[in-house]
Amino acid sequence: MIQFTSKGIYCVPGKFYLDPWQPVDLAIITHGHADHAYPGMKKYLCHHFTVNILKSRIGHDIQVEGVAYNRPFHINGVKISLHPAGHIIGSSQIRMEYKGKVIVFTGDYKIQDDGLSTPFEPVKCHELITESTFGLPIYHWESVAAQTQRLNEWITHNQGFKKTSVFIGYSLGKSQRILNAVKDMGEVYVHYSIAKLNMAYSEAGIQLPPYHIVDLRKDTKQLDGKIVLLPPALLDTHLLQKIPNVAYAICSGWMQIRGARRWRSADAGFAISDHADWNGLLQVVKDSEAEKVYVTHGQTATFSKYLNEIGIEAEEVKTNYGEEISL
Amino acid sequence: MIEFATLINALDSSNKTSLKKEAIIRFLTFAPEKDKLWFLALMTGKRPKRPIATKDLKTWVLELTNIPEWLFTECYAAVGDLSETLSLLLPPPTERNDKSLSDWMEDIVILANASMSEKKAFVLASWNALNTIERFIFNKLLGGSFRLGISAKGLINTIAAHFQIEPSIVAHSIMGEWNPYDFEFDKLVRGEYSNTSLSKPYPFCLAYPIEKELEALGPIIEWQCEHKWDGIRGQLIKRNEEVFIWSRGEELVTAQFPEITDALRQWKDNVVLDGEILAAKDGRILNFTELQKRINRKVISRTLREEVPVVVYLYDVLELNGQDLRSDPLQVRRNLLEQLHQRNGDDIMQLSPLIHCADWTALRLVQAASREVNSEGIMLKKKNTIYYAGRKKGGWWKWKVNPMTIDAVLIYAQKGSGRRSGHYTDYTFAVKEGDHLVSIAKAYSGLTDKEILEVSRFVKQNSLEKFGPVRTVKPELVFEIAFEGIGYSKRHKSGVALRFPRILRWRRDKKAIDIDTLEDIKKLIP
Ligand SMILES: [Zn+2]
Numbered sequence: 132m133i134q135f136t137s138k139g140i141y142c143v144p145g146k147f148y149l150d151p152w153q154p155v156d157l158a159i160i161t162h163g164h165a166d167h168a169y170p171g172m173k174k175y176l177c178h179h180f181t182v183n184i185l186k187s188r189i190g191h192d193i194q195v196e197g198v199a200y201n202r203p204f205h206i207n208g209v210k211i212s213l214h215p216a217g218h219i220i221g222s223s224q225i226r227m228e229y230k231g232k233v234i235v236f237t238g239d240y241k242i243q244d245d246g247l248s249t250p251f252e253p254v255k256c257h258e259l260i261t262e263s264t265f266g267l268p269i270y271h272w273e274s275v276a277a278q279t280q281r282l283n284e285w286i287t288h289n290q291g292f293k294k295t296s297v298f299i300g301y302s303l304g305k306s307q308r309i310l311n312a313v314k315d316m317g318e319v320y321v322h323y324s325i326a327k328l329n330m331a332y333s334e335a336g337i338q339l340p341p342y343h344i345v346d347l348r349k350d351t352k353q354l355d356g357k358i359v360l361l362p363p364a365l366l367d368t369h370l371l372q373k374i375p376n377v378a379y380a381i382c383s384g385w386m387q388i389r390g391a392r393r394w395r396s397a398d399a400g401f402a403i404s405d406h407a408d409w410n411g412l413l414q415v416v417k418d419s420e421a422e423k424v425y426v427t428h429g430q431t432a433t434f435s436k437y438l439n440e441i442g443i444e445a446e447e448v449k450t451n452y453g454e455e456i457s458l
Numbered sequence: 459m460i461e462f463a464t465l466i467n468a469l470d471s472s473n474k475t476s477l478k479k480e481a482i483i484r485f486l487t488f489a490p491e492k493d494k495l496w497f498l499a500l501m502t503g504k505r506p507k508r509p510i511a512t513k514d515l516k517t518w519v520l521e522l523t524n525i526p527e528w529l530f531t532e533c534y535a536a537v538g539d540l541s542e543t544l545s546l547l548l549p550p551p552t553e554r555n556d557k558s559l560s561d562w563m564e565d566i567v568i569l570a571n572a573s574m575s576e577k578k579a580f581v582l583a584s585w586n587a588l589n590t591i592e593r594f595i596f597n598k599l600l601g602g603s604f605r606l607g608i609s610a611k612g613l614i615n616t617i618a619a620h621f622q623i624e625p626s627i628v629a630h631s632i633m634g635e636w637n638p639y640d641f642e643f644d645k646l647v648r649g650e651y652s653n654t655s656l657s658k659p660y661p662f663c664l665a666y667p668i669e670k671e672l673e674a675l676g677p678i679i680e681w682q683c684e685h686k687w688d689g690i691r692g693q694l695i696k697r698n699e700e701v702f703i704w705s706r707g708e709e710l711v712t713a714q715f716p717e718i719t720d721a722l723r724q725w726k727d728n729v730v731l732d733g734e735i736l737a738a739k740d741g742r743i744l745n746f747t748e749l750q751k752r753i754n755r756k757v758i759s760r761t762l763r764e765e766v767p768v769v770v771y772l773y774d775v776l777e778l779n780g781q782d783l784r785s786d787p788l789q790v791r792r793n794l795l796e797q798l799h800q801r802n803g804d805d806i807m808q809l810s811p812l813i814h815c816a817d818w819t820a821l822r823l824v825q826a827a828s829r830e831v832n833s834e835g836i837m838l839k840k841k842n843t844i845y846y847a848g849r850k851k852g853g854w855w856k857w858k859v860n861p862m863t864i865d866a867v868l869i870y871a872q873k874g875s876g877r878r879s880g881h882y883t884d885y886t887f888a889v890k891e892g893d894h895l896v897s898i899a900k901a902y903s904g905l906t907d908k909e910i911l912e913v914s915r916f917v918k919q920n921s922l923e924k925f926g927p928v929r930t931v932k933p934e935l936v937f938e939i940a941f942e943g944i945g946y947s948k949r950h951k952s953g954v955a956l957r958f959p960r961i962l963r964w965r966r967d968k969k970a971i972d973i974d975t976l977e978d979i980k981k982l983i984p
């Protein structure tokens with residue numbers, strides 16, 4: 132029923148692809164991150180919330196259709212439904228049923244409720260295709276409340292030294308989470324590239340806290356002592372140095388490890404992730420009751436080996452997903 | 459140990475010295491007196507005996523978490539630090555213990571005499587009452603070396619600036635004999651427990667690399683020529699029967715070189731000497747990598763003393779019986795040094811031999827053969843100059859031999875920080891050993907921005923594995939690596955350590971098959 136091809140994950144009877152990385156006729160997209168939503172497809176199918184993200188990322192002229200969670204539809208005799216994956220807004224697990232066999236592709240997911248994305252919903256299946264970005268038992272996320280407290284304590288500390296607090300996180304998903312977490316701590320400025328994606332949230336009816344938009348190429352004086360959200364791409368540029376008296380923090384699951392915090396040489400690192408941690412991955416695999424698990428990206432070899440050892444048949448598959456994880 | 463954990467986290471996370479200093483000052487302001495003393499003790503190597511072997515800690519974590527050994531190994535590979543790996547694997551704590559650093563340390567001191575089951579019970583209960591970073595610190599406190607993200611010198615300078623005391627006083631005092639039980643922090647750092655003026659060093663006189671033709675320096679007879687020895691430049695002080703050895707990094711290294719301390723103590727005169735500490739056996743200077751075995755060791759065992767015997771090659775005398783000689787001409791100081799050496803010298807305290815050449819051409823030959831005697835090149839010191847404080851052009855020149863080079867292939871890449879963060883700029887290189895590749899050197903980019911972009915793209919497209927931030931790269935790109943010295947090393951997988959490796963250029967004309975073999979490289983070792 133499913134083939135792992137050089138273009139993407141292919142549903143044979145349905146004649147469609149899941150998150151393909153080469154041009155195909157019909158692509159069902161789990162979520163709007165660049166490594167899962169490539170340009171060049173004749174037609175895209177995704178959750179309603181993902182539609183505008185795809186349009187702003189890929190082009191307004193693409194052919195794209197939005198569907199709701201838990202509303203099954205059929206393609207070539209395959210019953211398909213989308214289920215919340217909790218990763219970012221619109222992120223979906225794709226459930227496919229054909230002749231009584233159920234396969235679920237999780238895309239990227241997390242169990243933690245970030246307060247913005249529709250919370251993850253467990254789906255039972257015969258075969259599960261899962262990610263494993265943080266598939267090592269060293270990754271355990273703190274509760275969202277504890278994370279928020281950490282961010283806020285850091286801001287308070289910076290404010291004590293009259294410093295501007297800059298957070299660096301992925302512009303889609305992570306930035307909105309940070310914005311939500313720091314809303315009571317002062318005026319927030321977000322980079323215009325993040326603001327563009329904030330629109331996707333408001334269009335989906337998700338209320339974000341108030342923010343100002345900043346373009347670092349222009350004047351940065353108003354940022355003094357404030358809270359600023361920037362995308363990782365700016366780490367590569369000298370624009371960061373335009374903000375005087377700055378402390379900057381990277382928000383990423385990788386920041387769990389001291390070595391990662393050190394070599395990125397930020398002033399602080401917060402282990403906040405939109406992916407499931409080790410226990411989250413295991414819980415999803417177990418709750419799915421799948422007889423067979425395919426692991427698409429991340430710690431594929433380790434995670435599948437471990438699943439096999441605990442009696443769950445698993446196999447790693449090669450995909451093009453996962454470049455977003457470098458931060 | 460909240461304050462201590464905050465301090466460690468700050469020292470760990472930032473590369474900015476200003477932030478590290480800020481964190482230390484905050485700790486010294488808010489931490490309890492005893493904690494401050496223990497912090498200094500840990501920084502200066504006055505740690506208690508390790509009560510529990512790391513392998514026992516690991517066994518208990520595997521028991522608690524039900525993690526198979528191979529998975530532990532994977533985790534360790536991703537984290538790169540054993541104490542940290544253990545701290546990350548443990549389940550979340552169910553209790554909370556707010557003991558201070560000094561309380562923990564005192565418990566750990568007592569633990570050394572406990573039975574194995576008592577030790578285990580203590581460790582398990584402690585883990586269950588600490589958060590991740592505190593557990594990491596606790597594991598480090600139990601274990602051996604604790605690198606705190608700041609050097610002893612950085613700490614000394616921070617304390618000195620904050621309390622407005624001379625750094626040498628702080629160093630003298632905290633590097634000396636004391637314990638966290640019977641001393642007061644303020645009095646300790648202010649040097650009130652000892653006579654710190656006795657150890658006070660002079661600033662080192664330093665040389666610039668030579669930048670003109672030798673002939674432009676005038677007649678060779680006006681110059682004192684000697685080898686530029688590749689060891690630890692030191693200032694050796696004997697005043698009032700007390701001996702102090704300072705490294706050029708202004709660190710007090712007296713304890714690392716007991717035989718030198720003993721030898722100098724035998725001198726009949728009170729002196730301040732400038733010299734090079736070198737590893738030497740049977741009258742031959744050994745490679746710097748040998749001496750490295752003695753650096754950063756808190757305790758120098760007898761075995762180590764026998765394995766790596768040291769000598770001092772004396773360059774200069776700066777003070778004699780209380781009189782500052784630095785404004786005397788070099789020629790006068792050297793004469794005096796030779797007399798002093800005749801009166802006092804022995805196998806350990808030797809004179810740095812002078813090189814007598816009739817002309818510059820002859821000196822060129824000596825310079826070219828420097829490596830054969832394990833020297834880095836030649837020092838040229840004008841005979842009529844005073845001993846300057848710091849670097850001053852014209853009086854002293856260093857003339858180093860050209861670096862050695864090898865061709866190696868890129869095998870690991872890691873993203874850099876600062877301006878070039880986001881690009882792969884930190885590389886590990888390998889050479890051939892039979893059919894395998896063995897890593898030989900780590901080097902930060904010596905490439906142009908354009909080349910870095912190209913290499914980064916290659917890394918992205920050709921990474922075979924990811925270990926956290928590190929990518930294993932298809933071995934294809936060949937680089938010429940330059941280095942200043944080479945020696946045997948047990949700490950390196952290749953068995954070879956390169957000194958100051960750097961990328962000279964990208965050899966696009968070469969393929970992985972063309973790189974050097976480990977066997978060839980070992981032939982470079984003098
Ligand atoms: Zn994603």
Ligand SMILES: [Zn+2]
Nearest residue numbers: 166239452453
């Ligand atoms: Zn992904």
